[in-house]
Amino acid sequence: MLPDAEPYTDxxxxxxxxxxCDLSSKDxxxxxxxxxxxxxxxxxxxxxxxxSGEPALLLVVDIxxxxxINDNHGHAAGDQVIRAVARAISQMVxxxxxxxxxxxxxxxxxxxxxxxxxxAMVAERIRExxxxxxxxxxxxxxxxxxxxxxxxxxxQWVRSSALLWTERADRQLYRxxxxxxxxxCLESHIDSLVTAEEKGMLFAVTQxxxx
Amino acid sequence: xxxTSGKGGVGKTFVSANLAAALAARGERVLVLDADLGxxxxxxxxxxxxxxxxxxxFTERCTLEQAILPAPGGFHVLLAGSGMVEYSxxxxxxxxxxxxxxxxxxxxxxxxxxxxxxxxxxxxxxAVSMATDVLVVATPEPTSLTDAYAxxxxxxxxxxxxxxxxVINQANRPGEGxxxxxxxxxVLQRFVGPTPGQSxxxxxxxxxxxxxxVRQAVLKRHLxxxxxxxxxxxxxxxxxxxxxxxxxxxxx
Numbered sequence: 001m002l003p004d005a006e007p008y009t010d011x012x013x014x015x016x017x018x019x020x021c022d023l024s025s026k027d028x029x030x031x032x033x034x035x036x037x038x039x040x041x042x043x044x045x046x047x048x049x050x051x052s053g054e055p056a057l058l059l060v061v062d063i064x065x066x067x068x069i070n071d072n073h074g075h076a077a078g079d080q081v082i083r084a085v086a087r088a089i090s091q092m093v094x095x096x097x098x099x100x101x102x103x104x105x106x107x108x109x110x111x112x113x114x115x116x117x118x119x120a121m122v123a124e125r126i127r128e129x130x131x132x133x134x135x136x137x138x139x140x141x142x143x144x145x146x147x148x149x150x151x152x153x154x155x156q157w158v159r160s161s162a163l164l165w166t167e168r169a170d171r172q173l174y175r176x177x178x179x180x181x182x183x184x185c186l187e188s189h190i191d192s193l194v195t196a197e198e199k200g201m202l203f204a205v206t207q208x209x210x211x
Numbered sequence: 212x213x214x215t216s217g218k219g220g221v222g223k224t225f226v227s228a229n230l231a232a233a234l235a236a237r238g239e240r241v242l243v244l245d246a247d248l249g250x251x252x253x254x255x256x257x258x259x260x261x262x263x264x265x266x267x268x269f270t271e272r273c274t275l276e277q278a279i280l281p282a283p284g285g286f287h288v289l290l291a292g293s294g295m296v297e298y299s300x301x302x303x304x305x306x307x308x309x310x311x312x313x314x315x316x317x318x319x320x321x322x323x324x325x326x327x328x329x330x331x332x333x334x335x336x337x338a339v340s341m342a343t344d345v346l347v348v349a350t351p352e353p354t355s356l357t358d359a360y361a362x363x364x365x366x367x368x369x370x371x372x373x374x375x376x377x378v379i380n381q382a383n384r385p386g387e388g389x390x391x392x393x394x395x396x397x398v399l400q401r402f403v404g405p406t407p408g409q410s411x412x413x414x415x416x417x418x419x420x421x422x423x424x425v426r427q428a429v430l431k432r433h434l435x436x437x438x439x440x441x442x443x444x445x446x447x448x449x450x451x452x453x454x455x456x457x458x459x460x461x462x463x
Binding site for chain 1: 369394
């Protein structure tokens with residue numbers, strides 16, 4: 001794990017620091033962001049949304065019936081499935097999105113600047129991609145798996161808390177599980193923006209009245 | 212009952228305080244809870260200099276009983292006080308504490324008015340979610356109407372509210388409240404749409420005239436109902452209290 005450079009030089013030291021940073025921020029199995037840095041990213045995103053008013057989506061992902069995979073095919077196979085799902089998710093999102101492994105078979109994705117219609121599309125795309133995966137484990141028939149996804153948008157212009165945001169996304173994940181798994185459920189976007197059309201209609205009469 | 216508004220400065224706290232006084236004058240036990248954590252100003256409106264506030268209750272520097280203060284007008288207040296800025300971020304801890312406080316005070320009062328902050332923040336939505344009924348205060352100003360509309364839209368869609376009361380403050384001429392309410396209701400029907408099996412009703416509960424006496428009372432930090440009881444605005448607030456009492460008698 002030590003860097004290749006000449007020991008005790010600046011480059012060597014930097015290499016060690018970089019390696020330690022990776023160790024503390026990444027998940028060893030998948031190379032995704034770990035829970036700790038995910039929480040930091042979530043806080044940062046909330047602050048950004050409060051300031052910018054951009055829509056941001058949080059997705060939580062859980063592999064369906066993961067215990068059965070572990071029980072029937074062993075933990076090594078389970079690990080392989082986790083890695084395959086991690087890879088599939090990463091391939092379906094933008095480079096600016098944060099994909100994290102936040103628990104055993106649980107992932108979370110932060111999508112900044114994500115309009116409501118786009119959010120539903122991405123979630124569906126991720127679900128489809130994972131459902132189409134085949135994971136080769138040893139000599140046996142390749143495994144297939146599905147995921148359930150829950151999602152919630154951060155309230156715009158508001159200083160919210162990471163806990164509330166996560167709770168709302170989790171609630172949608174439970175819904176997805178309860179509705180039969182292998183599906184994505186998103187909380188409807190809190191639409192507090194008033195469009196020009198709405199304003200036009202709102203003031204149509206009052207304006208005429210004062211003219 | 213939550214008293215809220217889209218935009219700040221439309222007279223939300225003025226309505227809360229004077230409505231509380233009007234209800235108290237009818238023999239009701241009324242508590243006004245300053246739910247505008249962070250930017251509370253009920254104490255300013257009532258010219259109170261509270262020693263003990265919600266903040267002290269949260270930090271266990273005093274008991275809830277000690278922080279419930281009598282206000283001029285015969286009702287009680289629980290003020291947020293400064294230092295609440297740290298609670299303007301709604302954590303589960305703050306939620307639990309507020310819910311607990313509400314549970315404790317509920318049996319002791321006939322009416323609890325939650326004077327919320329302006330806008331559509333987590334804290335406001337949470338405060339409103341604790342209330343059985345919502346009163347939205349707005350003025351005829353286009354900005355105030357737009358923000359009131361946004362708030363009502365969120366209450367209807369997110370909280371599944373079927374009924375929201377509207378108070379039009381600073382009305383310029385008689386009938387303006389009715390016109391505005393009708394207009395808001397129409398736009399809501401068009402853009403929020405009736406959810407199947409659910410109808411949404413925006414009810415104009417009061418139109419408070421743009422009254423010079425209100426300005427005087429606010430500047431002097433007096434309750435309108437105590438100092439200008441004969442003013443048009445005071446009569447409108449008393450009529451609002453009567454309407455609310457009738458409604459609660461019909462649906463206890």
